[in-house]
Amino acid sequence: MNTPYYAVIFTSLQTPDTAGYSAMAEAMEKLAEKQPGYLGLEHARSELGITISYWENLEAISNWKANLDHLEAQKLGKTKWYQWYKIRICKVEREYEFEKF
Amino acid sequence: MNTPYYAVIFTSLQTPDTAGYSAMAEAMEKLAEKQPGYLGLEHARSELGITISYWENLEAISNWKANLDHLEAQKLGKTKWYQWYKIRICKVEREYEFEKF
Numbered sequence: 001m002n003t004p005y006y007a008v009i010f011t012s013l014q015t016p017d018t019a020g021y022s023a024m025a026e027a028m029e030k031l032a033e034k035q036p037g038y039l040g041l042e043h044a045r046s047e048l049g050i051t052i053s054y055w056e057n058l059e060a061i062s063n064w065k066a067n068l069d070h071l072e073a074q075k076l077g078k079t080k081w082y083q084w085y086k087i088r089i090c091k092v093e094r095e096y097e098f099e100k101f
Numbered sequence: 102m103n104t105p106y107y108a109v110i111f112t113s114l115q116t117p118d119t120a121g122y123s124a125m126a127e128a129m130e131k132l133a134e135k136q137p138g139y140l141g142l143e144h145a146r147s148e149l150g151i152t153i154s155y156w157e158n159l160e161a162i163s164n165w166k167a168n169l170d171h172l173e174a175q176k177l178g179k180t181k182w183y184q185w186y187k188i189r190i191c192k193v194e195r196e197y198e199f200e201k202f
Contacts, residue, residue, distance in 0.1 A: 007108075007110065007189065007191055009108065009110070009153060009193075011143055011153075015201070042112050042149060042151060043147065043149070043151075044145035044146050044147040044148075044149050044150060044151040045145050045147055046144065046145040046146055046147075047145075048143060048144070048145050049145060050143060050144075050145040050151045050153065052110060052112075052151065078199060078201070082199065082201065083200070083201050084198075084199065084200045084201065085198070085199050086196060086197070086198045086199075087196065087197055087198075088108065088193045088195070088196040089193070089194050089195040089196070090108055090191035090192060090193045090194065091191060091192045091194055092110075092189050092190070092191045093190050093191065093192055094189070094190040095187060095188065095189040095190070096187070096188055097185075097186070097187045097188075098179060098183065098185065098186050098187075099184070099185045100116070100179070100183065100184050100185065
């Protein structure tokens with residue numbers, strides 16, 4: 001990816017009610033991949049869940065936020081799955097990578 | 102936190118050699134907390150590890166990167182613990198939070 005681009009950091013704590021969560025998370029990842037300006041996604045969960053999606057620009061993020069199926073998932077997230085979450089919209093200014101050969 | 106501030110997204114894949122890793126990760130977290138301009142840290146690991154540290158400005162990030170004990174940890178990370186990692190320096194432009202009561 002060429003900087004600058006954008007990252008949405010989604011940090012969350014789940015409720016005990018995880019029914020339907022994995023299927024929805026998978027569906028949303030597939031849907032995000034189809035959005036214009038989508039660059040990639042990284043996810044990990046320990047106690048805290050962190051999902052970072054990467055986008056070409058802020059318009060791509062706005063469009064994704066307003067996607068109807070995604071809006072439905074957001075609503076379920078608030079009522080069922082998440083005790084707490086925080087979303088940060090970030091401009092990725094620099095990056096570097098290490099790989100062991 | 103008041104935007105704008107900065108995030109360092111550290112995404113990694115570990116090698117099978119995890120000896121000493123947890124102790125070092127804990128020591129580095131404690132050391133980071135003492136640095137000027139440190140705002141917080143979030144971590145999760147599944148297959149992928151994601152650690153995000155938050156900082157007041159780019160100078161605070163440069164100072165942390167150049168900290169001598171941290172340089173030693175970075176060296177060990179490259180030789181022992183990490184198969185791959187990627188570091189992204191990001192400006193956090195907006196944030197919002199949800200909490201269920």
